[in-house]
Amino acid sequence: MTTTPPLRRATILEVARSAGASKTSVSRYFSGERERLSRELQARIAEAARCLGYRPNQMARGLKGGHSRLIGMLVADIRNPFSVAVMHGVEQACREQGYSLLVCNTDNDPAQERARLALLASYRVEGLVINVAGRPSRELHTLADQGIPLVLLDRELDLVEADVVGLDNAGAIDMALDHLAGQGYGELLYVSEPPEQISSRQRRLERFRQGLGERGLTGEALCLALEGQEGALTDGITTFLARPGRPPRALLCANGNVTLAVTRTLQRLGIRLGETGLLGIDELDWCELVPPGITTLAQPTAMIGQAAVDRLLQRLEASGHRAPPRRLHYQPTLISRGSTRR
Amino acid sequence: MTTTPPLRRATILEVARSAGASKTSVSRYFSGERERLSRELQARIAEAARCLGYRPNQMARGLKGGHSRLIGMLVADIRNPFSVAVMHGVEQACREQGYSLLVCNTDNDPAQERARLALLASYRVEGLVINVAGRPSRELHTLADQGIPLVLLDRELDLVEADVVGLDNAGAIDMALDHLAGQGYGELLYVSEPPEQISSRQRRLERFRQGLGERGLTGEALCLALEGQEGALTDGITTFLARPGRPPRALLCANGNVTLAVTRTLQRLGIRLGETGLLGIDELDWCELVPPGITTLAQPTAMIGQAAVDRLLQRLEASGHRAPPRRLHYQPTLISRGSTRR
DNA sequence: TTGTACGCGTTATCAA
């Protein structure tokens, strides 16, 4: 015999009445203190809860105990496979620890970032994993000052007390330069989206410039927005390839989006990969499919996601202590393919 | 002069005290009833709230009014670009309407689906957009019975009262077959992941089989899991291409994941696209990059996401009425490239 | 082992 469930969600009180027990007992049953209840009472509560389709109301729980069991995540670009991969790791780690993940996308818009941050705060998330879009906002400072654990993903911010988890950018660029130099490419073009305000882009660019000289390479950097600038990208690449002399030349792409745009451009120009080298940061599904295969530096996305949550939980457990911020930088893996074989 | 914010988030009561007003007034100020307050009182409240970094607690709001302003979304595979694209649309539409999106990934695991569903219910989401992983669970029925608006994405379920939003699967297959037939391909291999329990896969497969005869084509279907079955995929394709006779042959991929696996296999086999046709459902970044370009059917993901939220909100507004479920099926767009040009 | 009573932060109702 099934009772038709009520339109409104059942409350703890209704379960208690239906089971002939008290609120307290029902609460205990659902809070992992079942042992303290007699077998018989447990059975009555279980039955009543099942009939009514009862689920404890997390809102009420959070309100009472101050624990929302919610972690917030702010993603700058949800359509970026790298972000999604990290998010997958974050979500998994959260779940394993009994937390849920509230994800917001900002589309790289600082205004939206502020709004979403305020939103997450209003749901009283216990910690925040943030892939920042702009410079530190007042919202973010407020959160940090209130002692809510913050983890910055991939992009750092000065003036904000937060852990940082991401790629070892300098190491990655070194790895790329070593590989390219080793394959005999002597002249490089580094293509990046505008580095303003975004620390990981700055680090990579900076190291690229340093690293050239150290290895006796020559080259330059091309920084431009990928949307609405297709012409500039084509021009930049064409100019680079048309320089006098014919040392083996290669392009180094600062991230997955750049790799995509550059690959498109090279195809349009009819340029053969390998002869002209191509190496991209971020591994993507299709890099092996574009002949002769595009060499990449794969980021350890699962580790990064896991590490972000680890940092968060560590701070949650040690709330009060306020340990100094930590920075974790992970090494990429080089996946060598035909695009860097001459 | 800035007051140092408290470690705990400020409450309405603290703001009220600090502003020399009552809780009620502060509540009114933050609930869009500012007009009812005198200019002077508004100013005092604004100032106090700013100093304390006050934000209304959504948990408490939800508890009181029964409105969590939360929409839940269940995604079967967060790493699938199609899902992410739809999610982007859903999130955008939610935001525009003042709702927030709580996203959960199930990794196509029915057990996780049940768990995440329970979770979303416990946060009292007001509506649910679901990309189901398995057959209807008890959890799902409970939700539906309680009158929580449900929208099924891409995959339908019998026995559950819910709106359905997705691709016109039959139309898509027709479009694909017409295109392939028009390009002169006479013998087709349809490659799909196992269709069990997943309505969209079933519809597409079914229509493929029907459609062959109607157009005087021959062909067959190959259904297999993509992971851990690479050998079977290679065998299936090899066998297909080695059949006696040499009518122009083409492969039709049931979704983006299949297109990826099939493209990998074809490359490994050294098969030239175009000569052997290839058409995939779902447009992906890289389809234009694999020479000579892979022909696809692009799904209108933004429209689908928007439509899902529209349905949800419509039901939320008309709560009580219980209109019969509606099904919305959108047309794909054919993007013709070299892989179907002989 | 079980139950009573209070408070979490908010909004709705009613009175001033």
Next chain:
DNA sequence: TTGATAACGCGTACAA
């Protein structure tokens, strides 16, 4: 135009 007070659903001292 404002304020006091009672819920909302739950967890938890405390009492039985």
